[in-house]
Amino acid sequence: MSNAPRAEHHPLWYPSASLETLQLRADMIHRIRNFFARRVVLEVTTPVWLPAAAPERHQTPPRCAGGYLQTSPETCMKRLVAAGSGPIYQIGPAFRAGESGRLHHPEFTMLEWYRPHWTLEQLMEEVIELIRTLMTVPSVTVMTFQEAWVRWVGVDPFLSPLEALVTPTPALVEWTESDRPLLVDRMFVERLEPALAQLDTLLILTGFPPWEPGMAELDAGPPPVARRFEVLLRGVELANGYQELRDPIEQRQRFIDANHHRGEDGKDPLPIDETFLQALQDGFPPCAGVALGLDRLLMLAFDKATLGEVMAFQAHVADHGC
Amino acid sequence: MLTHNQLRQGTRVEIDDLPWIIVDAQFVKPGKGQAFTKIKIKNLIDGRVIERTYKSSETVVKASIVDKDMQFLYGDGEFWHFMDPANYEQVAMTSKQVGDVVYWLKEQESYQVTFWKEKPIALTPPPFVILTITQCEPGIKGDTVSGATKPAILQTGATVKVPLFVNEGDRIRVNTRTGEYVERAKG
Numbered sequence: 001m002s003n004a005p006r007a008e009h010h011p012l013w014y015p016s017a018s019l020e021t022l023q024l025r026a027d028m029i030h031r032i033r034n035f036f037a038r039r040v041v042l043e044v045t046t047p048v049w050l051p052a053a054a055p056e057r058h059q060t061p062p063r064c065a066g067g068y069l070q071t072s073p074e075t076c077m078k079r080l081v082a083a084g085s086g087p088i089y090q091i092g093p094a095f096r097a098g099e100s101g102r103l104h105h106p107e108f109t110m111l112e113w114y115r116p117h118w119t120l121e122q123l124m125e126e127v128i129e130l131i132r133t134l135m136t137v138p139s140v141t142v143m144t145f146q147e148a149w150v151r152w153v154g155v156d157p158f159l160s161p162l163e164a165l166v167t168p169t170p171a172l173v174e175w176t177e178s179d180r181p182l183l184v185d186r187m188f189v190e191r192l193e194p195a196l197a198q199l200d201t202l203l204i205l206t207g208f209p210p211w212e213p214g215m216a217e218l219d220a221g222p223p224p225v226a227r228r229f230e231v232l233l234r235g236v237e238l239a240n241g242y243q244e245l246r247d248p249i250e251q252r253q254r255f256i257d258a259n260h261h262r263g264e265d266g267k268d269p270l271p272i273d274e275t276f277l278q279a280l281q282d283g284f285p286p287c288a289g290v291a292l293g294l295d296r297l298l299m300l301a302f303d304k305a306t307l308g309e310v311m312a313f314q315a316h317v318a319d320h321g322c
Numbered sequence: 323m324l325t326h327n328q329l330r331q332g333t334r335v336e337i338d339d340l341p342w343i344i345v346d347a348q349f350v351k352p353g354k355g356q357a358f359t360k361i362k363i364k365n366l367i368d369g370r371v372i373e374r375t376y377k378s379s380e381t382v383v384k385a386s387i388v389d390k391d392m393q394f395l396y397g398d399g400e401f402w403h404f405m406d407p408a409n410y411e412q413v414a415m416t417s418k419q420v421g422d423v424v425y426w427l428k429e430q431e432s433y434q435v436t437f438w439k440e441k442p443i444a445l446t447p448p449p450f451v452i453l454t455i456t457q458c459e460p461g462i463k464g465d466t467v468s469g470a471t472k473p474a475i476l477q478t479g480a481t482v483k484v485p486l487f488v489n490e491g492d493r494i495r496v497n498t499r500t501g502e503y504v505e506r507a508k509g
Contacts, residue, residue, distance in 0.1 A: 058356045099357065103348030167375070182377065185355035190375050193352070213352035230353050237353055268380065 002020035025251045025298055025310060028093060028134055032111060032294075035130055041087040046076035048093055050275040052085035054215065055258040060097040060267060068270070069095040069257070073112055073293050074215065075276040078244070081114050081287055082279040089113035091294065105234060105307045106315055109294040116285045120243040123250060123288035124204055124229055127239055130292075131231070135301040137202045144207040146223065157209060158223040167191070181211045197235030203232045214252065216242035231292075233300050241290035248280035323381040324360040328388050334366070336385040337374060341438045342368040350375070357408075364435065367443050367481045388437045389446075390441065404435055413442045423482035426451045426498045448500040453477050454493050461489040471503075 015022070017049050038041065044270035051067040054075050061068035070076075079087055094110040115123050153162045153221045162175045167190050174178055175183065196203060206229045210218055213226035227243035245251055252272070259269035298310040308314030333344045338373060350400035358375045365371070366387075374404065376382060392404040394412070401414035402424075413435060422431070427445040432433065432445040455470045458474035471483040474494075482496055484503045493507040 015410070056354070058354065099349065099351065104349055104351065144391070153455070168372075185352055186356065186358065186375055188352040189350045190359060190373065191357050194351070214354050228354075240353055247342070 001072065015312050016308040017129050017310050017312055021233060021298075021304070022312060023309055024153070024302055026300065027093070027292075028298060032091065032130070035133055036089050036113070039087075039126075041089050042085060043079065044088045044090050045078070045092065046073045046079060046090060048095075050071075050075070050273065051271075052275075054268040054273055054276065055255045055262065056214070057258045057261040058212075061270070062095050062097040069093075070097055072110055074289070074291070076271050077112060077114055077289070078284065078287075079276060079279045082282065082284045083117055087095060087113070087115050095290075100315075102306050103296065105295065105311065108307070108311075110291055111294045111297075112289070112291040114287055114294060116207040116287045118288045119289050120206075120227055120241060123290055124206075126163040127231055127241065127290055127292070128202065130202070131202060131233075131238070134297065137233075140204065141199075141201045142204040142244060145205045145209070145225070148196075148203075148205055149192060153187060153191045155187070157187075169198065181209065184187065184209065186191070193235050193259045195235075196232055199234065205232065213245075213254070214240070214242060215245050215254070217245050233250045235292070236296055236300060237291040238297055238300075239290050240275075241288060244287045244289050246280060246284045248277050251280055252277055323385050325381055325395040326357075326376045326378050327416040329361050329376065329382060331357050334385040335363065336383040337363065341443065341484045343372065365439065385438060390435050390437065391432050392435045394429055394431055394433055396429060397427070404433065407432075415442050415445060419443065420445050423447050423498075425476075425478050426453075426496070426502075427478060430452060449498060450495050450504060451498055452493050453480070453493050455484070455488065455490050458484065458488065458490050474503075475503060 017158045033043065038070070048070050049064060049067055050070055055066050059071045061071045071088050073092060077088060077090060079229050089112065090184050091109065091111050093107055095107050096104070100106055114128070124142070131137060139223045146156060146158060146170065149155060157165070162177070162180065162183060165180070165187055166175065167187055205267055207219070207225035208228040208230070210226055214228060216226045216228040219225050229241045231235055231239040255272045262269055265299070297309055302310060304310055324333065329344060329347050331344055335342050335344060335448070342365055342463060344361050345364050346362040348356065349361045350360045357371050358392055360371050360373060360375045360427055369373050390406055394417050395403040395405050395412070397403070401416060402420050403412055403414050405412045415435070420427070423445045423501055424427060428451055431451060432448065435442050436444040436446070454478040455474045459472050470486050473481050474484040474488065475481050476496070482503050484494065487505060488494065495504040495507050496502065497504055
């Protein structure tokens, strides 16, 4: 599934982005640094190689030299926040083993930042302001995950009976309540995402299902939701923000649960990053944090069809065994 | 059985007891959710296109499809008959199965017949066929540069645009994918 729209006359060694696009990319990164400098947010650089992970069910860090390449700089940046860094941001590489497609690349550039003592709503505003300084956004729409489903798919991901969530793909299977996350995920990619792709608005979804909380706090509801937001433009997920979970016991339990599910899915469990849990234990302030896929933002800002067109070199999937 | 990362463009699969060819395959993954491969598939019998989405642990059956090169023998008004030159076995295809390929059917010419569960389901013409013009305006001698064209009817009933210098009775090479004139056949 290599989607490189490589011009026929370029040799294989040639960059996948045009040199003009790389100039625009550099300008954009410069503007992002200015944005944060004006707001006195400290730029940091944390290691991309980690001896242990923050296990998630559906994300796998590539193995590397006895450890892992980070899927995001989250744990290290939160250790800085716990140490009293104040607001921080980072622009750097993140890795996802096995993810490759028009909107996925096994190595990509992440813009991640943390705002101690901010609420999720304050951070949402800042994300919108940043995107608006980087590109023209026709309008902004904020709604809950549940509202978006009801409006564009006509079903409620939390409350509709399971039969309403079954798409034609899986023929003749008995479903139980434990399959709801799978059915919702599948209907998301089959029905909601194509509908969102038609919208010309910057869409902020809030209140995500509690079964995929990531490292966000839970809200008891009803309905119970993860205190997360996602930013989407033309159906492309650009950013994912959390009201950060602060409880070390619940955080440990989520890592253990994630590893349990990984086992069920036939994936290796991942060693838990104890240094991160120790930092939570010693005291982590109320904090909102967000990760933004920089290549996707550039792809949309420059009106390109694939990530490869905004990256100097697109990896060929076979090269990425790491 | 094919796993989700073996679902690629051009692969022929069996879904809902019907044969399909994958025309597009995309890796998709919602936010914190799981990964899927979304495939767009074209039905090999009736040509309709639908989408399906498979997660990593799900498998899809590879369609048991065989392509054979067969000679076109004749049409009897109801069926179109083809023969395997290796063993002289014959199959008959309906007008619906033959579809637009009917415009490129020429006796003795070799065509690819696609079989699913031992039954013929689709027909593919060679990229180019040579056919005789049965009807067109008289040729304008020497006009090989103007680029102007005129319609010509071929022995199969197909109409193609040809340059002005081409004549009735000429044999021409036609691109079967685009339906376009390529050149006058030599000899």
